[in-house]
Amino acid sequence: MPTGIVCLAIPFEPRMVLDNRPLPSSRIPLHTAYSSPTLAIMAKGTSSIDPGNYASLGLTHVQYDPSDSLAKLMALITLSPIFLLCSYITIILLRRELTFINALIGQLACEGLNWALKRLIKQPRPTGHLGAGYGMPSSHSQFLGFFAAFFLSHFYLNRPPLVKPRTLINTMRRIEHTLAMILIASISILTCYSRHHLHYHTPLQIIVGLSLGLAFGGVYYYFTEYLSRKPLRLPAPLAVSESSSPLAIRANRLLQPISTSSATPRKQTNSSSLRQRSTRHRRRSSTLSDMILPELHPSPPIRQILLDHPISIAFRIRDSWAVWRDGGIEGEYGAWRREWEARRAASTPLGFADGTDVGRLPRHYSIMLTALTEADKSPPTDAAFCVGCVVSFTKDSGKATPSEILATGFSRELPGNTHAEQCALDRLASNFGLAKQPTDAHNVPTLDLDLYTTMEPCSERLSGNLPCVQRILKFNEQSNVFELPRELAQQLGHLGSTTGALQAKLRIRRVFQGVSEPDDFVKCQGQNILRDSGIEVHTVRASKDDDDGQLEKDCLRVARKGHTSKE
Structure with a gap:
């Protein structure tokens, strides 16, 4: 039997439609069917794309086993580097923070190191059909390692301090800070585990990548964030003149030493003087050591530059x-809250049913003028403000009578560096002594007080003394029972006991201020702390519509009495 190729020719009868009419059947050879114009019409609309010519973007393409209940969640978690990069760019565009710009630069540098190490080691992935490129070290693990090291260091070094006595806002900030650090660590660990769960990397590749990221991120943060905030120690300024190049002049400005105030002892022992003279003599006689170890001067930090x-x-x-x-x-x-309240007060008409500006009522304006008179009694100084304070019962209608003013105070009225609020509260406690035989605390009424101060109560004191905000909160937290005179009790609508006095607790319910504390000394957060503690804070203004802020100007003028650097 001769050898050859056996070809099986199978005729077929294509029945085609043209212009909605069936064509007659005919026997057409197979090799002529593809050249027929009628079959070209049939092929019209079909795609000629070959999927084999297309590649997958491995940066966002994740494959997982649909039968695994955790695989889909791990596939989403493993995309966290993409989400973090989007967060970097969003925060940088909105906030313009140098820390996040620096973190993004370091993150990209860490990825560049990973790219080079992969092509140097050339270790494949555990499965050839998952992922493209090499697997040692894991880029996802190294990315999250850098992210965790950088921001955990940043959050730890900038953690909120513990304020005593504790406040709600301080506790919330500390809890938020702790939760943020836990979230950063959790995302990093879960992302590393997802690379192993999805079989993209071996445990060794993940551990090596995570270790490199942690080391790179920690060292990068230390040099670019921690040390960049420290003053530099640079050589002495260069000898330049007007004919020097602009580069030399700018370098000379950079090397200029910053002013340092160091106390020098007036008297020195003979041994120390001789030792200093001998040291200066040796330095002058050794020009080689001067060249190797030049004299260094403190200069501004790199971050400031x-x-x-x-x-x-x-x-x-x-x-x-x-x-x-x-x-x-x-x-x-x-700052936003102060601006918001100012605009809200300006846009809210007086006497509106749901939005009456309490600070514009005539009673509070007249009492604030009394507090301003007290502030003018403060001894002038350029190291503190001159503030006045008045304490009265909570009331909105009518004019304030002298009997309704319970206590007054002004800055430095009492011995020591005392503030007006401190003096007024101390005088209030002395005017109404503690009850000698207090009744049951549950049956004692609580009387609300209004505290008027020409300037926002301080939240921080450079002297280290207790801030006025904390004194107000401490006054409200105490459970002391005071004895009020019978005349005052009758004025308040209470009948005194058989002894002719009214036993009651006192609580500051509202604080009226003349002006917010400027940033001359510290950043004051008094209003926010008081509001977070349930105390109302109002800014007093004139009741007339054409008020141009004269009360605020007067409060600032008196507060800065004795200041030479402020107008």
């Missing part, structure tokens, strides 16, 4: 952690 650069100023790049320890949460909110 970057923030003061014209490019940073033009793009509004800032560092909130250099001003506020919490990154500006309380400071920026306080």
